[in-house]
Amino acid sequence: MSYADQIFIENCKDILENGTWDTDLPVRPHWEDGTPAHTIKKFGMVNRYDLSREFPMMTLRRTAWKSAADEIFWIWQKKSNNIHDLNSHIWDSWADENGSIGKAYGYQLGVKHQYKEGMFDQVDRILYDLKNNPGSRRILSNIYNHQDLHEMGLYPCAYSMTFNVAGGRLNAILNQRSQDMLTANNWNVCQYALLTLMFAQVSGLKPGEFVHVVADAHIYDRHVPAVKEMLTKEPLPAPRVELNPEIKDFYQFTVDDIRVTDYQYHEFNYKIPVAI
Numbered sequence: 001m002s003y004a005d006q007i008f009i010e011n012c013k014d015i016l017e018n019g020t021w022d023t024d025l026p027v028r029p030h031w032e033d034g035t036p037a038h039t040i041k042k043f044g045m046v047n048r049y050d051l052s053r054e055f056p057m058m059t060l061r062r063t064a065w066k067s068a069a070d071e072i073f074w075i076w077q078k079k080s081n082n083i084h085d086l087n088s089h090i091w092d093s094w095a096d097e098n099g100s101i102g103k104a105y106g107y108q109l110g111v112k113h114q115y116k117e118g119m120f121d122q123v124d125r126i127l128y129d130l131k132n133n134p135g136s137r138r139i140l141s142n143i144y145n146h147q148d149l150h151e152m153g154l155y156p157c158a159y160s161m162t163f164n165v166a167g168g169r170l171n172a173i174l175n176q177r178s179q180d181m182l183t184a185n186n187w188n189v190c191q192y193a194l195l196t197l198m199f200a201q202v203s204g205l206k207p208g209e210f211v212h213v214v215a216d217a218h219i220y221d222r223h224v225p226a227v228k229e230m231l232t233k234e235p236l237p238a239p240r241v242e243l244n245p246e247i248k249d250f251y252q253f254t255v256d257d258i259r260v261t262d263y264q265y266h267e268f269n270y271k272i273p274v275a276i
């Protein structure tokens with residue numbers, strides 16, 4: 001059975017049984033009809049996925065992995081902050097009239113900084129260090145740039161990736177300040193697990209562990225019935241996920257270079273409302 005399902009079930013049970021409702025506080029997010037979107041949450045959730053054993057895709061409902069991969073390419077490869085460069089509509093509610101989400105995500109990764117070897121953006125510096133300084137403990141991205149927060153449509157949620165090479169394997173930690181468990185938990189896990197597989201391949205490394213650290217892990221009030229139903233499902237085996245082995249340059253990967261086989265999942269008949 002998929003390990004990602006097991007972790008998702010444990011996390012959501014813990015939130016529902018031991019979590020705290022924020023109904024005593026004013027909250028920023030709201031539903032489309034204007035009602036405040038309250039959550040039940042746990043603080044400080046840490047999950048470890050061994051990418052050398054199994055890809056962490058859930059089967060309790062289908063993870064839209066192609067759209068998830070498309071968003072990761074939008075942020076890490078195109079380094080775009082414009083929804084017109086994205087092939088889905090998931091960011092429409094946070095974009096301005098020109099399609100921009102402001103100085104968030106891709107914009108921050110594309111900003112170049114001075115190093116002694118020259119100018120690099122955050123993505124190119126990580127790729128450079130993985131090849132040239134694999135023993136480094138300084139290989140990380142950070143897009144939570146306080147100086148620019150006032151120009152962002154939504155503050156970055158998944159804001160930092162730390163990479164570390166050990167025994168020919170690439171390990172990674174994703175730091176996330178806020179996690180909408182139903183909409184995006186497995187979506188984010190698959191995205192950053194895929195990024196780790198891609199970075200490992202182009203750096204001549206094998207994938208290692210992916211550690212997901214979440215500060216505020218929450219379930220929105222209107223998502224509780226759907227999550228409870230998912231918890232009654234029997235996890236199925238995880239699919240196989242492989243990358244086209246010919247690709248040696250991160251910027252050459254496309255969604256078609258990701259092969260997902262034997263993906264079995266449970267039917268899920270809820271249309272998920274996303275809090276804005």
Ligand SMILES: Nc1nc(=O)c2c([nH]1)NC[C@@H]1CN(c3ccc(C(=O)N[C@@H](CCC(=O)O)C(=O)O)cc3)CN21
Pocket residue numbers: 029063064067088089090091094154180183184187272274275276
């Ligand atoms: N409240 C909230 N939760 C989020 O997860 C979230 C935000 N806001 N704002 C910014 C982005 C947008 N995200 C989203 C928004 C929608 C889907 C979504 O609708 N997913 C569908 C499939 C979409 C598709 O196939 O293109 C799903 O079934 O999971 C996913 C991620 C994640 N982020």
Ligand SMILES: O=c1ccn([C@H]2C[C@H](O)[C@@H](COP(=O)(O)O)O2)c(=O)[nH]1
Pocket residue numbers: 028029154155157158178179180181184185188
């Ligand atoms: O990749 C993402 C992006 C966003 N989210 C969720 C987490 C929260 O529910 C909202 C953001 O609201 P804040 O009030 O700014 O925390 O979006 C996610 O889970 N994953």
